[in-house]
Amino acid sequence: MSGQRVDAARNRKRVLEAAAHEHARHGSALGMQDVARRAGVGIGTVYRHFPSRQALIEAIATPFFERGLALARSVQADAPESERFAIYVRGFAQALAATGVYGQCRWDAPAAEPVRVELRALIGEFVEAGRSGGALRPDFTPEDAFALLWTVAALVEATSGADPAIWQRHIELVLDSLRGGPPRTLRASPNDRAQWDAFVNARKDAAERDPADPGRAA
Amino acid sequence: MSGQRVDAARNRKRVLEAAAHEHARHGSALGMQDVARRAGVGIGTVYRHFPSRQALIEAIATPFFERGLALARSVQADAPESERFAIYVRGFAQALAATGVYGQCRWDAPAAEPVRVELRALIGEFVEAGRSGGALRPDFTPEDAFALLWTVAALVEATSGADPAIWQRHIELVLDSLRGGPPRTLRASPNDRAQWDAFVNARKDAAERDPADPGRAA
Amino acid sequence: MSGQRVDAARNRKRVLEAAAHEHARHGSALGMQDVARRAGVGIGTVYRHFPSRQALIEAIATPFFERGLALARSVQADAPESERFAIYVRGFAQALAATGVYGQCRWDAPAAEPVRVELRALIGEFVEAGRSGGALRPDFTPEDAFALLWTVAALVEATSGADPAIWQRHIELVLDSLRGGPPRTLRASPNDRAQWDAFVNARKDAAERDPADPGRAA
Amino acid sequence: MSGQRVDAARNRKRVLEAAAHEHARHGSALGMQDVARRAGVGIGTVYRHFPSRQALIEAIATPFFERGLALARSVQADAPESERFAIYVRGFAQALAATGVYGQCRWDAPAAEPVRVELRALIGEFVEAGRSGGALRPDFTPEDAFALLWTVAALVEATSGADPAIWQRHIELVLDSLRGGPPRTLRASPNDRAQWDAFVNARKDAAERDPADPGRAA
DNA sequence: CATGAATGAGTTTTCATTCAT
DNA sequence: GATGAATGAAAACTCATTCAT
Numbered sequence: 001m002s003g004q005r006v007d008a009a010r011n012r013k014r015v016l017e018a019a020a021h022e023h024a025r026h027g028s029a030l031g032m033q034d035v036a037r038r039a040g041v042g043i044g045t046v047y048r049h050f051p052s053r054q055a056l057i058e059a060i061a062t063p064f065f066e067r068g069l070a071l072a073r074s075v076q077a078d079a080p081e082s083e084r085f086a087i088y089v090r091g092f093a094q095a096l097a098a099t100g101v102y103g104q105c106r107w108d109a110p111a112a113e114p115v116r117v118e119l120r121a122l123i124g125e126f127v128e129a130g131r132s133g134g135a136l137r138p139d140f141t142p143e144d145a146f147a148l149l150w151t152v153a154a155l156v157e158a159t160s161g162a163d164p165a166i167w168q169r170h171i172e173l174v175l176d177s178l179r180g181g182p183p184r185t186l187r188a189s190p191n192d193r194a195q196w197d198a199f200v201n202a203r204k205d206a207a208e209r210d211p212a213d214p215g216r217a218a
Numbered sequence: 219m220s221g222q223r224v225d226a227a228r229n230r231k232r233v234l235e236a237a238a239h240e241h242a243r244h245g246s247a248l249g250m251q252d253v254a255r256r257a258g259v260g261i262g263t264v265y266r267h268f269p270s271r272q273a274l275i276e277a278i279a280t281p282f283f284e285r286g287l288a289l290a291r292s293v294q295a296d297a298p299e300s301e302r303f304a305i306y307v308r309g310f311a312q313a314l315a316a317t318g319v320y321g322q323c324r325w326d327a328p329a330a331e332p333v334r335v336e337l338r339a340l341i342g343e344f345v346e347a348g349r350s351g352g353a354l355r356p357d358f359t360p361e362d363a364f365a366l367l368w369t370v371a372a373l374v375e376a377t378s379g380a381d382p383a384i385w386q387r388h389i390e391l392v393l394d395s396l397r398g399g400p401p402r403t404l405r406a407s408p409n410d411r412a413q414w415d416a417f418v419n420a421r422k423d424a425a426e427r428d429p430a431d432p433g434r435a436a
Numbered sequence: 437m438s439g440q441r442v443d444a445a446r447n448r449k450r451v452l453e454a455a456a457h458e459h460a461r462h463g464s465a466l467g468m469q470d471v472a473r474r475a476g477v478g479i480g481t482v483y484r485h486f487p488s489r490q491a492l493i494e495a496i497a498t499p500f501f502e503r504g505l506a507l508a509r510s511v512q513a514d515a516p517e518s519e520r521f522a523i524y525v526r527g528f529a530q531a532l533a534a535t536g537v538y539g540q541c542r543w544d545a546p547a548a549e550p551v552r553v554e555l556r557a558l559i560g561e562f563v564e565a566g567r568s569g570g571a572l573r574p575d576f577t578p579e580d581a582f583a584l585l586w587t588v589a590a591l592v593e594a595t596s597g598a599d600p601a602i603w604q605r606h607i608e609l610v611l612d613s614l615r616g617g618p619p620r621t622l623r624a625s626p627n628d629r630a631q632w633d634a635f636v637n638a639r640k641d642a643a644e645r646d647p648a649d650p651g652r653a654a
Numbered sequence: 655m656s657g658q659r660v661d662a663a664r665n666r667k668r669v670l671e672a673a674a675h676e677h678a679r680h681g682s683a684l685g686m687q688d689v690a691r692r693a694g695v696g697i698g699t700v701y702r703h704f705p706s707r708q709a710l711i712e713a714i715a716t717p718f719f720e721r722g723l724a725l726a727r728s729v730q731a732d733a734p735e736s737e738r739f740a741i742y743v744r745g746f747a748q749a750l751a752a753t754g755v756y757g758q759c760r761w762d763a764p765a766a767e768p769v770r771v772e773l774r775a776l777i778g779e780f781v782e783a784g785r786s787g788g789a790l791r792p793d794f795t796p797e798d799a800f801a802l803l804w805t806v807a808a809l810v811e812a813t814s815g816a817d818p819a820i821w822q823r824h825i826e827l828v829l830d831s832l833r834g835g836p837p838r839t840l841r842a843s844p845n846d847r848a849q850w851d852a853f854v855n856a857r858k859d860a861a862e863r864d865p866a867d868p869g870r871a872a
Numbered sequence: 873c874a875t876g877a878a879t880g881a882g883t884t885t886t887c888a889t890t891c892a893t
Numbered sequence: 894g895a896t897g898a899a900t901g902a903a904a905a906c907t908c909a910t911t912c913a914t
Contacts, residue, residue: 154372590808
């Protein structure tokens with residue numbers, strides 16, 4: 001009816017975008033009907049491309065991982081060795097805040113396996129270089145980096161809607177501290193009370209707007 | 219099931235505990251039926267104490283906040299000034315890992331208002347004392363502390379089921395780094411690859427066991 | 437607890453009144469809990485006096501029938517023979533509008549049996565006297581009277597909340613017509629359009645206020 | 655059950671018919687499950703066409719009103735002027751007895767607005783013609799007609815299950831009386847005691863069969 | 873390929889009734 | 894006798910998934 005052969009791939013992409021949007025709002029509780037509506041296709045089309053809700057949710061993760069990997073590659077290609085880790089963390093957070101997709105899209109998804117492997121290798125290099133260059137304390141491991149990314153992701157996901165300065169400050173504070181030396185002046189302004197009040201209120205508002213899934217993250 | 223009129227308060231508590239348990243596993247998608255079953259009461263009893271699913275979920279937060287506050291008070295009472303912040307963070311994470319309740323139970327809940335206020339005052343004192351005593355870098359603010367607690371909570375929630383050593387290591391690493399001086403040897407063993415493999419596998423297993431809500435957090 | 441022996445009869449009466457009130461609003465869909473609350477007693481007390489919801493509903497009818505019978509007796513005692521039927525119909529409608537109880541309280545309730553018998557006898561006399569006195573056409577039977585009372589009840593129940601003039605006019609119109617002679621000037625003002633608009637709006641408002649039981653009666 | 659996509663409109667109609675049937679028996683307490691079963695569709699299909707129980711109940715009214723309007727039009731087209739009112743009342747009652755739908759389907763439903771307006775115009779004409787032709791007393795108004803129809807509806811609803819002769823007799827009696835002249839011999843046999851006993855018993859039986867909603871109307 | 877009507881299992885919520893205190 | 898907490902069957906409603914068109 002709407003151009004038969006024209007472009008199945010186009011539809012697939014639209015569904016994926018719609019799903020990412022819904023996922024950002026409702027987490028894994030996203031509704032298939034809502035995804036279809038937002039994508040402007042019938043529910044059946046969603047199921048043609050993704051055989052189940054679970055498959056769709058997992059599929060959302062793929063572009064997320066690919067962006068993460070692409071970011072790591074470009075950091076490796078372009079950034080000075082000792083700063084790569086910091087730049088990657090900042091870029092990771094930035095991408096997260098921009099796309100809003102995280103939630104259930106996790107490193108444990110089967111599809112993420114190869115990405116995870118390559119990413120670990122790259123991050124391993126960043127960490128090694130950071131330690132050598134004095135940007136990271138000597139006992140910092142790649143696994144510490146994963147833990148850090150996880151916490152950063154959670155904070156970004158929670159606060160980006162209210163005041164991005166919160167996570168920006170946090171990242172600078174932690175990165176600077178992880179050097180292991182005396183504190184430097186940070187690149188981001190200090191975290192203050194007003195920001196947190198804004199944060200709490202933003203979440204309260206969101207909960208009122210959508211009582212079905214009252215607050216993601218945390 | 220379970221005698222009648224035994225004690226309304228007792229039943230209320232059992233429902234709350236059951237709800238906390240379910241919430242830890244399924245997040246806000248917890249089922250009322252499941253809560254009732256686990257509490258050993260009829261579904262009607264759940265509704266007698268909490269008029270709706272939403273009300274129950276909000277109610278879960280209260281003991282969580284109270285524990286947090288109680289912890290802060292006892293830390294203030296018993297711990298040496300300069301170590302209070304570190305002890306509080308450790309205790310907070312410990313409690314989280316033990317009770318598993320977090321998720322939707324957030325600082326923005328209306329019921330949390332008074333707790334939030336008092337808690338902020340206490341944490342403000344911890345931070346001040348920490349800075350004076352050299353346990354925290356001079357530019358660390360109470361709001362930085364909140365951000366840190368948030369990230370810690372996310373990490374604990376995600377990893378406590380797999381290997382608590384992950385979050386323990388992370389906390390020690392960050393606390394030590396936040397001193398601002400040269401790194402010390404940490405109280406927790408380094409974060410290594412095996413731990414993360416265990417983590418990823420644990421999450422994968424959980425997702426297979428319960429495809430409905432495949433993995434909380436992150 | 438609230439005065440043990442004091443007065444069970446008092447409680448029974450309060451429950452009955454509360455039930456009548458709830459019944460007037462919600463018909464047979466009245467809630468036991470609501471009745472108990474309005475009566476100011478525990479739900480158990482309601483069940484002590486009336487073993488089931490059905491029994492309570494049937495019990496509501498009794499005072500209704502008794503009032504009807506009392507009215508008939510007093511009409512027989514005090515009113516001029518030929519006007520008894522008209523006076524009874526007017527009084528019946530008046531009582532209905534005042535108490536609001538009708539709905540499920542029906543002539544077929546077992547408890548109503550003896551009342552029904554006596555009432556039929558009295559109304560039979562009223563009808564007979566009315567025919568003799570020229571107030572009712574010769575072919576009007578006691579059963580016609582019952583049918584008429586039924587229709588009057590339905591109209592009163594429907595319109596008394598909006599404009600009682602509607603049923604008053606209707607009664608006068610029909611009573612006058614049933615004489616069988618040329619029309620006389622009626623005791624009530626004519627039924628006009630504004631009254632019906634008020635009626636329709638009143639019902640619409642009620643339906644919005646209480647969507648649970650949107651409008652009793654036909 | 656019942657093929658798929660057969661025809662959405664067909665299913666909608668079947669649901670509506672089933673709902674009308676259930677409504678005739680149980681009033682506004684009709685069960686959605688029962689409606690679905692009777693319509694031979696899944697419960698989800700009922701909800702696809704009518705988003706809530708309330709919406710379904712309101713929808714039942716539409717065909718009812720449309721039938722009423724269609725009847726009025728055909729009466730206007732085919733019947734002799736002075737008899738139109740009487741014919742309409744009889745047809746109205748007949749339709750009511752046949753379809754059984756009334757109860758919550760009321761003139762105050764928003765959807766009924768346009769029908770109500772046109773119907774009032776038509777009935778206004780019938781009344782006017784009836785007065786001119788001597789079939790109605792001169793002071794009879796269109797609003798009196800509405801009141802009369804309401805009472806007729808209540809009586810039909812209550813008695814059609816037992817003995818239709820009751821409402822038939824009542825209608826003839828009232829229509830004849832409303833002429834304002836000397837009584838004529840009625841087209842329907844007189845209302846007698848046996849009919850009322852049958853009526854009371856029928857209601858008693860119904861109440862026993864279905865204690866949930868013991869007796870509609872009245 | 874796309875569509876969206878149909879399905880029904882599953883979930884939330886209500887409420888008449890029971891019974892320990 | 895009175896109370897109200899407890900119960901669970903029943904009803905309303907949701908939504909992932911299927912499949913005829």
